[in-house]
Amino acid sequence: MWRNIRGSLGRFIAIVLIIMLGVITFVGVKATGPALNDSLNKTVKDLHLSDVQLMSSTGFTKQDVKTAEKVAGAQAEAVKFKYVTGGADSYAVALYGYNAANQQNQLALRTGHLPKNRHQIVLDYRAQEKYGYHLGQHFTFDRSAKLRHRTYTIVGFADSPSYIDSSVRGSANVGDGTVKFFAYIPASQMNLATATLLNVSFQKLQHTDTFSDQYDRAVDRRVAQLKTVFKARAKTRSTALLKQAAPQLATQQQQLDQARQQLVASGLSTAQAKQQLQPQQAQLNAALQKAQRAVKTTYTWQTRDDLPGFAAYGESSDRIAAIANVFPVFFFLVAALITFTTITRMVEEARAQIGTFKALGYSKTAIARNYLNYAFLAGMIGTVIGAFVGNLSLPRLVLSLYRSYIPLTAVVHLQWGLFGISLLVAMLTTVGAALLVVRRELEEKPAELMRPRSPKSAKRVLLEKITPLWRRLNFNQKVSYRNMFRYKSRMLMTIIGIAGGTGLILTGYGIQNSIGASGTKQYGEVVKYQALVRLAHDDQDHQAVKILQNNAQYRRHTQISANVGDVRSHGHKVDDVNIFVPSSTKQIKQFIRLRSTENQHAIQLKQHGVVLSEKMAQKLNVQVGDSVKVTTTDHDHGTAKVTAITQNYVGDYLYASPAAYRHLFGQTAANNTLLVSLKHQTQHQRDQLAHRLLKDGDTQGTSYTSDQRQTITTMSGSLDTVVLIFILLSGVLSFVVLYNLTNINVSERIRELSTIKVLGFYDREVTMYIVRENIMLTLIGIVLGYGVGNLLTAYILHQAATDQVIFPLTIYWPGYVVATLLMVAFTVIVMGVTHRRLKRVDMVSALKSNE
Known part of the structure; x- marks a missing residue:
């Protein structure tokens, strides 16, 4: 066997390499998805990322913490948090109050240390990497932040498990509407009466794969339980706050009642007295309603999937896993097929040697063992090297790439199951091939084996029947083509x-x-606008329009009604659908290209019915002519027919004409958004325009398609x-x-x-x-x-x-x-x-x- 290996070293190495390459690709790529998930699970577990986060319109007290912990296994922490602006360019910053006692959502320091006194601040590592801040530098917040001090010394840069993707920090209602980085200062510096954020974690979920269906179902159950206990808590909290605001209003009401009684005593009727005091009473009622709105407690809920970049990371991991289910398998099959052929040919070449051994009296087992050991050795070497190299190298390469913009603790486990599959396939294609051919050869007599096989008889090939072409070929070419098909x-x-x-x-x-x-394709062919501006109210002469028209990069704009809702059909449901209703069905063509998926023809928005984007239609399993049920976040609902399905590559969209919207919901669509076409802008120009629109344009925010x-x-x-x-x-x-x-x-x-x-x-x-x-x-x-x-x-x-x-x-x-x-x-x-x-x-x- 060793002489066989030395005599055909090139072929032996080729078999090992083919098996090794197949196993490296199969094991390595298949192990990458689990490595990405395991690494993030390790990271969020070590930093104690909360499972659920609540934000309240009226803040959180110790009683809210106790309310959350009524749910079995819940651990809650109240945190001071708000969006502010600061820095040389008034960046939007997600500002948190640091409390050393808090255990959830801990920071992972890159450099420096955590705040130790009231004048120190820790910034997002992104602030150092992208915006050039450094240790020892002073960071000044705008006056609008309303902090106890405006200027703080930077003592550290850190990563947070709440922001796993360094390219995304979420949106805000300050600055230019886009959060640039987060920051932590001592909680006592926040100048807030109560905490504004409640982090809730569950001990049992800390050891569950955060991207698994099991985790999603468990979190959904916990959120439902939390909503139940906080439903009663919201009423209690609102009532308590109203009582705090009520004494002054009650005193004013008593004064009005006394004035009414005095007027009646002076000879006026009760009705006349009420009429005379009507303006004061109306003013007081308005003040009472305003107080009730101010103290009405509402909650905003979010899970890990709602954190910036978290869902995208999971999708990226799933995408690599999906690729791993196809590409390396096909790769491995090609490698296995070639290996099978190589081993088969190798044994067939040794016919004379097999015949000689058989003639000398060796048993079939002894003869077969020689070639089976050769095949086993090649397959085993290739599998072992390939499995370990693939498992330990490819996932680490991908993780090193991800770590450049996602803070991760690298975790790569050996995938023994993949090792087993690889070994099985490798043995089938090497030892299996050798066994199959040796067994067939051993059935023949020694005399037959010791003679070479009779060459295949030549046959006319198809090319010979094409006489004009065949005649033009020279002798060598004719021989080659005959041999090729032979x-x-x-x-x-x-x-x-x-x-x-x-x-x-x-x-x-x-x-x-x-x-x-x-x-x-989405932002070059389908979407023709460069910015989407959300208006604070519906107004044809909106201040935002004037700001845009005075901008040097402005081209054109159109108003639309933009809403969000869910769409149902055939038992399926799609959430977070963007509902666009253009004020002008003619102008919309300059901003959004609607093309049918069937024939690429332009789509016209009709008086009745809606147009769905392609991916949503697939998820709902609907065709043109089917009906869908639409419900907006404002709880408006209706049913409409699908008149067309439009090409779309990113996101879910529903388009309707103003008339179709009226038929669908029984009311006129409010134009609350501008689609804006702009010339090329730098990032600084985009930030400046968004900041001005938010500050002076009476808008809720601006989003750019470039982002x-x-x-x-x-x-x-x-x-x-x-x-x-x-x-x-x-x-x-x-x-x-x-x-x-x-x-x-x-x-x-x-x-x-x-x-x-x-x-x-x-x-x-x-x-x-x-x-x-x-x-x-x-x-x-x-x-x-x-x-x-x-x-x-x-x-x-x-x-x-x-x-x-x-x-x-x-x-x-x-x-x-x-x-x-x-x-x-x-x-x-x-x-x-x-x-x-x-x-x-x-x-x-x-x-x-x-x-």
Whole structure:
């Protein structure tokens, strides 16, 4: 066996490499998804991220903490929190009150230390990395922040489990509407009567996978229980606050009652007295209503999925897991198929040796053991190396990429289940192949085995029947084409290997291109506006319009009614649907492109019915003509027919004309949003415009499509390392496969090649005798690989699609060029290696009779 390995070291190494590459890709990519989840689970567990967060319109007291802890297993902490502005450019900052006693949502320090006195502040690490702040620098808040002190010394930079994605910090109702970073100062400096945020965690959930369905169901149950206990608490809290505000109002009411009695005593009737005091009474009633509104307690609930970047991280992890269910499996199958073929050919080549052993009296078991051990050793070495290298390297590579913009504690567990699957497949393709062929060979008699197999008889190939073409081929070309079709299994294996490698490389590019294309198509083809401005009230002569028109980058705008709701049909439901009702159905074409998914024709908003975006229609399982039920966040509801389904790649949208909206909800749509078309802006110009609109334009906030597009670009960029790994591994696999199959081809036909060399063929002609077949098979494999790549990419994208995003199948020309050039380069390299080998062939030894 060791002599066999030394004698065919190239083939043995090729088998090990093919198995190793298949296992590295399979185990490595499959282990990446769990590693991402395990790392974040470790991070949020170590920093005690809360499971539920509540915000109250009237603040939280100790009684609220006790109320939350009535739910079994709940641990609650009240925190002072508010959005403020500060810094040189009045950045929007999420400001928290630091309390050393609090255990939940702990900070992970990057540099420095936590606040130790009232003049110290810890900033988000993003403030240092992106905005240039440094330790020892002073940070000054605007007066509107209403803090006990305005200026604080920066003593540390930290990460927070509440903000796992450093590119996203959420929205605010101050500054330009976008939070730039968070900050912590001593809670005593917040100048708030009560806490404004309540963090609630459950001990049992701290050890549950935060991205599992089990965790989601458990959190939903806990939130329902918390809402139940806080429903009664809201009434109690509102009543108590009203009593605090009531004494002054009660005194004023008593004074009015006394004045009324005095007027009646002076001779006026009761009705006349009430009439005379009506303005004062109305003013007092208004003050009472205002006080009731001010003390009305309402809660805003959020779970981990509502935290900035948290859901996106989970979707990214799921996307890699979805890719892992397809790409490495296909990769592994190609590797396994080639390995099976290699082992089969190896045993078939040893017919004479098997016959000799059998003639000498060795048992079938003893003979078979030699080749089974050879196959077992190659498969085991490839599997063990591939499993450990894949499990420990690929996930860490991806985690290192994620750690550049997400604070993570890297956790990579050995995936023993994947090891077992890999070993099973490797043994089937090596030992299984050897067992199958050896058993078949051992059925023959020693005399038959010791003679070479009879060569296959030549047959007319299809190309010969095309007489005009066949006549134009020279002798060598005719021989090559006959040989190519004569050995169909060899031809098939080569084509599969080349097509598989080409398809895998193309798939790597396709995944990257398609994920990026969702943003390009959404914000380049569908969405034509650059900013969405939410108005504080409906007014045709809105101040925001005047500010926009005076801006140098302004082009045009249109007013729409924008709302959010849920849509139901066929037992399915889609939440957080954007409901857009344009004030002008003609102008909307300049801002949003509505195109039918059926025929690409422009869609007109009709007097009745609604238009749904493509992904939502898929989730609801509706077609044109079906009915859907729509409910807004204002609790307006109605039923409408679907008149069209429009192309859309990001988010869920429902479009309706003003008339269709009236028919749907029985009321006129209020124009509360501006869609704005702008010329190219820098980030500073965008921030300035958003800040001015929020400050002077009577708006609730401005969102830019460039920010949303950047989020998708970041999501696409996070897969660059994974895709590069795919491409490199696929390229190496393709080269090894091509080299191995060519090596087998030469070994099997060494007598034939020696014969034509003896007949006077030059070295170059002998090489082309083999290589010409490779060139043809490579070209066929490349063309088929294009189809394989597109099909594989389409399937992976379907598996990786999220509830909010459609990934259009997109593979740009560089992908095809790289895949083609790599295959051509591999063919040229193999041709050079083959040429050198054939030049050194010992013709006499090769042509010696076996007898």
